[in-house]
Amino acid sequence: MKHRQSPFTSTFYMWKGMAAFFYSSHFTSLHSHNTIQLILDTQKDFRFKTKNSSWATCKSLIIKENILHQLDTNGSVQLIIYLDVDTKIAQSIKSKYLVNNEVHSLDLNVFHFVNSKELQQALLMPEPSILECVINKVLACLSFEIENVRTDQRILLAEQAISTTHPEDITSKSVADKVCLSESRLRSLFKQVTGVSLYRYMLWNKIWFATNQIMAGYSIYEAAIDAGFTDGSHFHKMMVKMFGISPSKFLKDNMPDNLVMCDKSPLHFETYVYSHDKK
Numbered sequence: 001m002k003h004r005q006s007p008f009t010s011t012f013y014m015w016k017g018m019a020a021f022f023y024s025s026h027f028t029s030l031h032s033h034n035t036i037q038l039i040l041d042t043q044k045d046f047r048f049k050t051k052n053s054s055w056a057t058c059k060s061l062i063i064k065e066n067i068l069h070q071l072d073t074n075g076s077v078q079l080i081i082y083l084d085v086d087t088k089i090a091q092s093i094k095s096k097y098l099v100n101n102e103v104h105s106l107d108l109n110v111f112h113f114v115n116s117k118e119l120q121q122a123l124l125m126p127e128p129s130i131l132e133c134v135i136n137k138v139l140a141c142l143s144f145e146i147e148n149v150r151t152d153q154r155i156l157l158a159e160q161a162i163s164t165t166h167p168e169d170i171t172s173k174s175v176a177d178k179v180c181l182s183e184s185r186l187r188s189l190f191k192q193v194t195g196v197s198l199y200r201y202m203l204w205n206k207i208w209f210a211t212n213q214i215m216a217g218y219s220i221y222e223a224a225i226d227a228g229f230t231d232g233s234h235f236h237k238m239m240v241k242m243f244g245i246s247p248s249k250f251l252k253d254n255m256p257d258n259l260v261m262c263d264k265s266p267l268h269f270e271t272y273v274y275s276h277d278k279k
Helices: 088-097 116-124 128-141 153-164 172-178 183-194 198-215 220-226 232-243 247-254
Strands: 012-014 018-024 035-041 046-050 056-058 060-063 069-072 077-084 103-106 144-148 259-261 272-276
Touching: 012 198, 018 128, 035 046, 035 088, 077 088, 077 128, 116 128, 153 172, 153 183, 153 198, 172 183, 172 198, 183 198, 198 220, 198 232, 198 247, 220 232, 232 247
Parallel strands: 012 259
Antiparallel strands: 012 018, 018 077, 035 060, 035 077, 046 056, 046 069, 060 103, 144 272
């Protein structure tokens, strides 16, 4: 990525299934993510284009996964949210806004969702729960409502097993054995209850773990192997697919004080799902 002078970057928060941060003053090269990306401006319009379109001015955008695009923040600050494409909320957003479009522009900025005090706190205070509140308001205002769903104790145990077992030692079979389910039943039930597939949840967990290891002083190669990736190139490939940026570049921009690895998901995958507002 090509950066302008003195870019602003907030704390980068990474959950298992989502990431978010505030960023400014940069002009990206063509890149893509295998996540749904939401971009909301906090000050003025920014510029955006895909590989096959011309530059357009936007206040907010929803970008489909794997779409080559460029972003010019235009000297403003944007809230950028990455949602795992396999989650129910991402699928709901796709069905509402991205059925026939690669991107969807919204004629509103972040202040449509939150007030200035909430935004200032999210920008300046390195506390996941503050940004979590902002994100939930954004998603709620995008015509989705939160519904309580029944929690399955076996899935809570599966999530606990994934979070507390070394990633190199965890497999779908070992998790299934721990909760006394077949692998196929575990995959089906996990997606039903959490809104994300078991494979994607385990992938986010590996990326989360590897990033933590690098922050603890491991090399990228050592962290990749320790997290269960085939090698450093495999980790590099997954990071580029997820965030459109390499591990070395990502960590150079965010270490050591501006990266927070969050233990729980702000979308509460284990207890909530999002559904269309049918009003």
